[in-house]
Amino acid sequence: MRVDVFTQVPHAFGWLTEQKPLATVLGSELELRFLNYRDTTPLRSGQVDDDPYGGGAGMVLRVDVVDAALEAAYGGDRPARIVALTPQGRSLDQAMVEELAQESELALLSSRFEGFDDRIVSHLATDAVSIGPYVLSGGELPAMVVLDAIARRLPGALAEGSGEHESFSAELDGGLEYPHYTRPAAYRGWEVPDVLLSGDHARIDRWRRDQSRSRSLA
Structure with missing residues (x-):
């Protein structure tokens, strides 16, 4: 299985790849990549977010930035499941974990601060997933939760049975x-x-x- 995590802070995941069960399956059953939106943004100076139309506090991850990141990673052959991590998504449960663990490829989209331009969730993602009814400062922690839960279901991550x-x-x-x-x-x-x-x-x-x-x- 290959999981790609799209994020503004890829270094935030460093500790996770050194710990069991994730480290146990890396290199055998799980290929893991962390892709920085800033590396492929079409905007100048590494910009990835912007003020929302209509005003309001905080910055929002732009739809063109995420589309460019997906295009750079996959071209026209995108994974069947692209998951946006958002509090408005379907609640993560074990049934969903089992479902996602069956995929050969999976993309996780994280954002910072005020979240996604809604067109990312509506048009670029296939799924919206929430780890709970609360708001965090970014999608990196939810991505770690999803990664850890999925990794535990892959062969080699746990003792048999x-x-x-x-x-x-x-x-x-x-x-x-x-x-x-x-x-x-x-x-x-x-x-x-x-x-x-x-x-x-x-x-x-x-x-x-x-x-x-x-x-x-x-």
Whole structure:
């Protein structure tokens, strides 16, 4: 899979590529590129944003700048999924993560400050995605969230089978992850549930599923 992140601050992603699980799959299942709008902007002095028509506070990423960046990266052969990261988008959930992880190519569009010229979302992007009902100073953090979530679903990122039992996975019917315990079995009067010490795997699986469901309903 190849993921291209379009951004004004590519260096902001440096730490992410050094950490698991993203670093684990880089070079094998994941090809990752960070593309700076300023490198391909048709405007002078590296300009990428402008005052919005009608007035208002803040600057807005220009549609011609994003179109030029996409053209430079792909020509006429753009990815099937180009995702604009915006608070007005569809809420990111595990189902969407699984969906995006199936793509062979993916482009993530981030912006700064007041966001996108709406024509970017309407005409250049295929999807608009939000990581939550709040506003950040830029799309870099949302892009990192999407990258990390997708990378965890690629082969080689996690120990075999471990991703199946994480929160919101299909194995847990979209529920929260069940509680985990490790040694010691008793600590300061806090006991590990007896079922986990029973060795009865069928019973343990039922208990874990029940715990996942109850946590999701809480």
